[in-house]
Amino acid sequence: MYQHLETNFANGVFTITFNQQNSKVNILCEPVLTELDQILDEISCKTDINAVVFRSAKEGVFIAGADINEIKSITTIEDAKAKVSRGQQIISKIEKLSICPKRGVKCITFAVINGACMGGGLELALACNYRIAIEGERTKLALPEVNLGIIPGFGGCIRLPKVVGLLNALPIILSGAPVDCKKALKIGLVNFVASGLECEKLIENFITKTTEARKIKRFKLYFFQRYLKHFMVGRARKQILQTTKGFYPAPLVASTLLEQTFCIAFNQDKALEMELNAFCSLVIGQISKNLIDLYFSTEALKKNNFGIEESITEKQINEVSVLGAGVMGGGIAWLFSKINLPIKMKDINLKAIGLGYAQIAKIYGTLLSKRKIKPAELAQKYNLIGHTLENADLKASDLVIEAVVEDINIKKSVLADIEEHISKNAIIATNTSSLLVSEIAKDLQHKERVVGMHFFNPVNKMPLVEVVKGEHSSPQAVKTVLNIARKSGKVAIVVGDCAGFVVNRILLPYMNEALKCLEQYGPQHLKAIDKIFTNFGMPMGPFTLADEVGLDVCYKVSKNLHHAYGERANPVKTIENLFVEQKLLGKKAGKGFYNYNKYGKQIGLNVDAQLISPSEPKQFNEAEILNRCLAVMISEAKLILAEKIIDSEQNLDIAMIMGCGFPAFHGGLVKYAKLNGKW
Numbered sequence: 001m002y003q004h005l006e007t008n009f010a011n012g013v014f015t016i017t018f019n020q021q022n023s024k025v026n027i028l029c030e031p032v033l034t035e036l037d038q039i040l041d042e043i044s045c046k047t048d049i050n051a052v053v054f055r056s057a058k059e060g061v062f063i064a065g066a067d068i069n070e071i072k073s074i075t076t077i078e079d080a081k082a083k084v085s086r087g088q089q090i091i092s093k094i095e096k097l098s099i100c101p102k103r104g105v106k107c108i109t110f111a112v113i114n115g116a117c118m119g120g121g122l123e124l125a126l127a128c129n130y131r132i133a134i135e136g137e138r139t140k141l142a143l144p145e146v147n148l149g150i151i152p153g154f155g156g157c158i159r160l161p162k163v164v165g166l167l168n169a170l171p172i173i174l175s176g177a178p179v180d181c182k183k184a185l186k187i188g189l190v191n192f193v194a195s196g197l198e199c200e201k202l203i204e205n206f207i208t209k210t211t212e213a214r215k216i217k218r219f220k221l222y223f224f225q226r227y228l229k230h231f232m233v234g235r236a237r238k239q240i241l242q243t244t245k246g247f248y249p250a251p252l253v254a255s256t257l258l259e260q261t262f263c264i265a266f267n268q269d270k271a272l273e274m275e276l277n278a279f280c281s282l283v284i285g286q287i288s289k290n291l292i293d294l295y296f297s298t299e300a301l302k303k304n305n306f307g308i309e310e311s312i313t314e315k316q317i318n319e320v321s322v323l324g325a326g327v328m329g330g331g332i333a334w335l336f337s338k339i340n341l342p343i344k345m346k347d348i349n350l351k352a353i354g355l356g357y358a359q360i361a362k363i364y365g366t367l368l369s370k371r372k373i374k375p376a377e378l379a380q381k382y383n384l385i386g387h388t389l390e391n392a393d394l395k396a397s398d399l400v401i402e403a404v405v406e407d408i409n410i411k412k413s414v415l416a417d418i419e420e421h422i423s424k425n426a427i428i429a430t431n432t433s434s435l436l437v438s439e440i441a442k443d444l445q446h447k448e449r450v451v452g453m454h455f456f457n458p459v460n461k462m463p464l465v466e467v468v469k470g471e472h473s474s475p476q477a478v479k480t481v482l483n484i485a486r487k488s489g490k491v492a493i494v495v496g497d498c499a500g501f502v503v504n505r506i507l508l509p510y511m512n513e514a515l516k517c518l519e520q521y522g523p524q525h526l527k528a529i530d531k532i533f534t535n536f537g538m539p540m541g542p543f544t545l546a547d548e549v550g551l552d553v554c555y556k557v558s559k560n561l562h563h564a565y566g567e568r569a570n571p572v573k574t575i576e577n578l579f580v581e582q583k584l585l586g587k588k589a590g591k592g593f594y595n596y597n598k599y600g601k602q603i604g605l606n607v608d609a610q611l612i613s614p615s616e617p618k619q620f621n622e623a624e625i626l627n628r629c630l631a632v633m634i635s636e637a638k639l640i641l642a643e644k645i646i647d648s649e650q651n652l653d654i655a656m657i658m659g660c661g662f663p664a665f666h667g668g669l670v671k672y673a674k675l676n677g678k679w
Contacts, residue, residue, distance in 0.1 A: 002035045006057065012050035013207070014043055014107075019057035026058055028120040028154075029067035033090055040093040051108045051207050052097055054128065060138040062113045063121025068148065071283060072292045080280035084153045087120070088272050091154045094127040110203055113190065117141045118178075123154040126163055130206070131190040132199055133181045141184050144176035146250040148295060149288030149665070153279035157257050158271045164188050166225045166262050170236045173258065174251045226263050233259040247537050247665050249287065253278050286675070290667030294657070297650040298491070306482070306494035306647060314480040315427060321346055321397040323414055324404040325356025325387070327588075328431065331459030332401055334360045337384045339488050344386040346394060353387045360385060363460045391421040398423070399484065401453060403431040406556045411440050419444055427477045429453035433553070434500045434508075434560040437470035448474040451481045454501060456659055457549070464658035465490040470497045491658045496645040499564030500557065502652060503659035505645075506636045506669070508558055508569070513632045514542035515572045517625045520618050523611035526593060532622050533629070537663030542629070544602070545660075546575075547592035555579040574612050582610060634673045641670075 001007075004026075006017040016039060018026040026032070043049060056062045066087070074080045098109050111117075111125035114134040122141050125131050133139050143152045143160070151157060152173065161169040168187040172179060184190040194202055225232070233255050240251045257278045261271040282288055320336045322329045325347040333356060336343040345356045364381065367373045373381075394400060400422055404414050415428060422428075428450045430440050441450035452468020465485040469478050478494060485492035495501045500508060514529060521529075530541025546554050558571035578584045578592070586592035587600055595606045637652060646652050653668020666672040673679040 002039070004032045005035045005039060007039060009049070012048065013053060013203070014046075014049045014051070015053045015055060017055045017057050018063060024058070025061045025064040025116070026056055026121070027064050027067050028087070028124070029070060033087060037090045037093070040090065040097070043097060044093070049107045051110060051203065052094075053110045053112060053203060054094075054124065055112045056114055058115070060115035062111070062115055062117040063124060064116055065119030065121055065144070066154070068292060068295065071148070071150070072289065074283050077280050077284060080283050081276060084276055084279055084283075087154045088276060091120075091124055091127045092268075092272070094124065095159075098129050108207060110206075112199055112203075113139060113141065114196070115139055119143060119145055119152065119156075120154050123152055123156040123159070126156060126159040130192070132192045132194055132202060133184055133190040134196055134199060135181050135193050137180075139181050140178035141189060142176060142178035143173050144178075146174060146248070146254060147176045147291065149248065149250050149285065149291040150282045151250055151254040151257065151275070151279055153275060153283075155272055155275065157254060157275045157278075158261055158268060160189075161258060161262055166229055166258065167232055170232060170255070170258065173254050174236055174240060229259055229262050245534070245537075247663065249285070250282055253282060287665045290665060290671060293650075293667060293671065294654070294664060297654055301491065301493065301651060301654060302486070304647075304651075306478075308475050308479045308482075312475045312479050314483050315398060315425070315476060317341065317398045317480065317484050319343070319396050320399045320401065321394045322356075323347075323400065323402045323418065325353045326403075327355065327359050328455065328457055328459065329403045330356035330359025331363070331457070332403060332431070332455060333385055334363045335455075335459055335488050335490075337381045340381075340384065342384045342386070344388055344394065344397065346388050346391070348389065350389070353389075356387070357385075391418050394418065394422050396423070397426055399427050399429060399480070401429045401431060403455075406433060406435065406553065406560075408435050408439060411435065412443060415440065415444060415450075419446070425449075427451065427480055429481050431455055432468075434504055434557040436499060436564075437468045437497045438472065441470055441472060447472040449477050451477045452495075452497070452501070453481050453485065456503070462659070463489075463491045464503070464655060465492045466501050466503065466655070466659070467492050467494045468497055468501055469494055491654065493646065493651050493655055495655075496643070498640075498643070498645055500561050502640055502646050502655045504557055505561065505640060506633050506656065507660050508554070508561055509632045509636055510629050511542045511546055511554065512558060512569070512571055512575075513629045514625075515574045517628065518543075519572060519574055519612050520614050521620050521625070522614055522617040525620055526605065526611070528620065528622075529625060532626050536626060537666060539661035543593040547586035547594055547596075547602075549586070550588055551575065551579040551584055551586045551592050577612060578609060584609060630673075630678070633669055634678055637669055637673075638679075 004020045006019055008015045020026045020032060043052060094109060097107055109128040111128040111131045113125060113131060115138045117125060122143055143156050145152050157173060160172060164187045179189060181193045185193050192202055237255045257275060261274055320341055320343040322332045322343065323346050325345045329345055333343045333345050345353055347353050364378055368378060402411060402415060404410055411430060430437060430452055431454060432440060432452060433454055437450060437452040441447035444450060450470060451473045454466040454468060456462035456464055467478060467482045467485060482492050482494060517529060518526060526543055530543050533541045555575050558575060561569040562571055584592050587596050590596045591606050593606060593609060594602045595604055597603050640646060641649060649670040653670050656662040656669045657664050662669055
């Protein structure tokens with residue numbers, strides 16, 4: 001009778017099983033909601049039902065949320081209200097199944113959550129009396145709507161605080177982060193965690209009243225938190241502003257809604273209307289459209305094989321080594337130990353090795369303090385990390401990652417030395433940030449196994465890896481490096497071989513143009529120029545970024561780009577003056593454009609830095625500076641696409657967002673340029 005939902009009635013229990021046709025997951029799209037609405041109307045007329053159970057026939061997925069394509073298609077307030085209010089009404093019918101004004105309790109409703117329970121799926125589950133989570137790593141519960149520039153619209157903002165309290169609801173809604181079974185049970189988001197076999201008996205016993213749910217003192221919880229709601233929401237809003245700088249309206253709108261509706265939960269119709277209005281104001285906005293487009297682009301990227309044939313078999317990676325310890329090498333070692341791969345750091349002396357271990361300890365120490373890893377797990381991870389001073393000790397490595405200084409002669413020398421000591425089948429990945437991979441591999445005996453694997457610093461925070469396909473790189477080598485980067489949790493994009501690849505080829509000219517502006521407008525405007533770009537949405541201004549990257553790195557990369565691209569990439573005199581003449585390295589040395597304390601915190605301008613002053617200072621013009629620097633980025637992006645260095649505009653936008661923090665709410669560099677008539 002129904003295409004996407006299956007029904008069964010036996011022994012007083014009515015079971016509704018979501019099994020959406022021609023889809024790997026269940027989503028609350030229009031056809032599914034229509035069928036659900038019809039079934040709920042049928043159930044409401046029956047008097048012999050003791051319980052209604054909602055299940056999923058999809059392995060590892062309960063309901064993955066609403067149909068994002070349908071959300072994207074909404075362009076008017078009227079359309080938004082019609083579609084979302086209907087969803088609210090259908091979900092509310094589930095809640096009303098258990099209450100009959102004349103007879104009291106009619107039936108008990110259960111949601112059996114056997115995997116991902118996201119967005120509208122969790123909102124449906126919240127409308128049930130009880131939620132049973134099937135134990136396992138794949139069972140995650142979340143309201144991730146803020147990541148799409150919207151808020152939960154099917155009652156999630158209203159019901160979640162009533163179930164788990166405002167204090168627990170705030171981070172779930174405002175961050176969109178998933179909650180696992182253990183935490184869900186702890187905060188009362190689910191009532192039981194059980195295996196698949198236990199679940200059936202649990203429902204049966206519960207209906208016959210031989211099992212009771214864990215009691216949550218909801219009245220005391222509500223009574224206490226209603227007087228602290230302004231404090232809790234205020235603290236949450238302060239954290240939001242620190243993180244997003246106010247550029248993303250959805251979490252701010254959600255926090256205001258939660259504050260306003262928490263004490264009128266008894267008037268649920270009014271609260272749902274407020275949620276509806278808040279949702280509709282966001283869903284038609286450009287920020288939401290941009291974030292939804294990025295979501296689709298990112299999902300497509302995960303499946304992109306970049307033209308590599310399916311028949312190509314990737315190499316099995318059982319052990320990794322990194323040439324060059326230090327901050328970058330240590331970060332890379334941490335990354336592979338995180339995914340339980342043995343890794344060995346190789347350098348020329350123990351002092352350098354010590355820097356690598358210090359970086360690993362710093363990253364794991366932070367994770368430990370935040371309870372993201374347990375001490376027992378930490379010991380296991382450290383056991384995977386080794387070190388050596390000898391090339392011969394790397395014989396067992398399947399993947400060798402070179403992460404030495406950005407000097408082509410040094411890189412070629414290091415790889416020439418290592419080639420005769422490693423397995424002939426080992427893949428070599430160079431972590432160069434600007435040099436041609438083909439040139440680095442040029443003199444090696446097996447240049448086909450050399451691929452670029454450009455990590456961004458710091459490795460533990462920056463999500464992007466540029467996988468660079470050199471002139472001689474074999475499809476197997478590229479596929480292996482692409483997939484190992486993905487397995488490590490990185491966003492990996494295959495790019496062509498050119499100086500600077502994609503991100504640095506766009507980023508360095510932007511920083512160079514900002515330095516030109518500094519020279520023309522005067523060094524007294526340094527902080528003001530940085531602020532122009534943080535106000536635009538960049539995570540930091542160009543001069544703070546230069547300090548973060550290192551003035552030595554900026555200088556070397558800019559020289560490489562100048563060598564490759566000529567006059568349009570000609571570095572300004574200031575960067576050479578600061579690095580070569582004044583020996584300023586930036587944050588890592590405590591001094592660059594700014595001064596830094598021992599904890600790496602910026603503590604004001606470095607007044608000792610001798611910046612070049614203009615002979616005839618120009619009148620400061622914020623709009624001109626912003627447009628000049630963005631124009632340079634856009635111009636280089638056009639050339640990169642024309643040269644087919646990257647396969648699509650969407651992937652270029654992802655690279656810029658993930659690699660240098662170009663504002664996601666703008667949709668990416670290309671999307672921003674097109675929306676603002678700059679393309």
